[in-house]
Amino acid sequence: MPGSKSLRVIGLAFVVALFGASCGGGGSDEEGELSLDQVRMAMDNEDYMNQIGWMAAEKRYWEKAGFSEKAHVVATSDYMAGLIGGDVWVAQGESSDIWPATAEGSVNLKIVGVEKDTEAWFLGIRKGVSEDDLEGKRISGGPPGDRNITVGREILDDMGVDPDKMNWKSVAGGSDERLQTLLAGKIDAAVLQPRHVAELEKAGGEMIYEEYNVVPQEAWVVTAKTLKENKDAVCAYVEGRVGAKQWLSAGKNHDANREKAIELGKEYGREPSQGEIQEWENEMTKNWSLDGGAPADTFDEWTDYMIEAGDVPKSYEWTDHVDFSCLWQAQKKLDLKMNPARDEVK
Numbered sequence: 001m002p003g004s005k006s007l008r009v010i011g012l013a014f015v016v017a018l019f020g021a022s023c024g025g026g027g028s029d030e031e032g033e034l035s036l037d038q039v040r041m042a043m044d045n046e047d048y049m050n051q052i053g054w055m056a057a058e059k060r061y062w063e064k065a066g067f068s069e070k071a072h073v074v075a076t077s078d079y080m081a082g083l084i085g086g087d088v089w090v091a092q093g094e095s096s097d098i099w100p101a102t103a104e105g106s107v108n109l110k111i112v113g114v115e116k117d118t119e120a121w122f123l124g125i126r127k128g129v130s131e132d133d134l135e136g137k138r139i140s141g142g143p144p145g146d147r148n149i150t151v152g153r154e155i156l157d158d159m160g161v162d163p164d165k166m167n168w169k170s171v172a173g174g175s176d177e178r179l180q181t182l183l184a185g186k187i188d189a190a191v192l193q194p195r196h197v198a199e200l201e202k203a204g205g206e207m208i209y210e211e212y213n214v215v216p217q218e219a220w221v222v223t224a225k226t227l228k229e230n231k232d233a234v235c236a237y238v239e240g241r242v243g244a245k246q247w248l249s250a251g252k253n254h255d256a257n258r259e260k261a262i263e264l265g266k267e268y269g270r271e272p273s274q275g276e277i278q279e280w281e282n283e284m285t286k287n288w289s290l291d292g293g294a295p296a297d298t299f300d301e302w303t304d305y306m307i308e309a310g311d312v313p314k315s316y317e318w319t320d321h322v323d324f325s326c327l328w329q330a331q332k333k334l335d336l337k338m339n340p341a342r343d344e345v346k
Helices: 005-014 048-065 079-085 095-104 147-159 175-183 194-202 224-229 231-248 258-267 274-278 280-286 296-308 325-333
Strands: 040-043 072-075 090-094 109-125 138-140 189-192 206-223
Touching: 040 048, 040 079, 048 072, 048 231, 048 258, 072 079, 079 090, 079 095, 079 206, 090 095, 095 109, 095 206, 095 296, 109 147, 109 175, 109 194, 109 224, 109 231, 109 325, 138 175, 147 189, 147 206, 175 189, 175 194, 194 206, 194 274, 194 280, 206 224, 206 231, 206 296, 224 231, 231 325, 274 280
Parallel strands: 040 072, 040 090, 138 189
Antiparallel strands: 090 206, 109 189, 109 206
């Protein structure tokens, strides 16, 4: 992978100033049921499915669990800085950022659950570009060091195209920004997401590669200090997230509560695009972890990716950086199978 995540992780301490306030104290709240009265979370982007996930958790679970204040959620590329700096006490984001952050070690971090257990490998081209003539074309997988650059290179290799003969361009932000840059004609190909298919095709483009790789691609993480001093709040957070996922994905086609969820989102000022509505079932079946976990062997596979990319040392053991006690508690309460299995996390 071009660039090194280790440098980005070390630099997090220098961008903590972006986050002004500090998180609530660690003691038990006399007026509330939990030691923390509010979910304070930073996530890596503001796409609709990210947002509806926590909104459903708040609306249906967190208040009942004992969080007395409305959740404070911010979408930012510096989500790990917010966690390390103390403005938020839980972060959700790409495992390609979280693994190096846990390895860097200046702050002891614990992964407590999985947001997405599948990584979409999608490559799109704009109108006028042929998949049979990609060599030399402008392509983006994001800014330097982004995991999607590695994904793009793997896709090209699989398609028989030499990634080193492509003209790689840096595009700041996430896949939504790459799509807009592609549609504007500033690049010819981009690593995208399933939700972009409809908009890409409407503009005359084409998704030329669509595969899914089962790995814990996105996770929830807290500091070890928060987990120790405020475990009740962490467990309430996790249970709310898993409960919301179960509610949002209910039904044969995972759409039994879709309209209710859309109305719920509108209360927060959010409304899905047509493409996001069309991709609802796909998100549930091929992107989200519906039980908040992932099999242990997929953690092994992801760690191998991170070691190969040089983002974590060869001695890295993912089991040293996870704590699934709250997740297993939530899965048991919601009558779900433990995932990952307890005896596989050693």
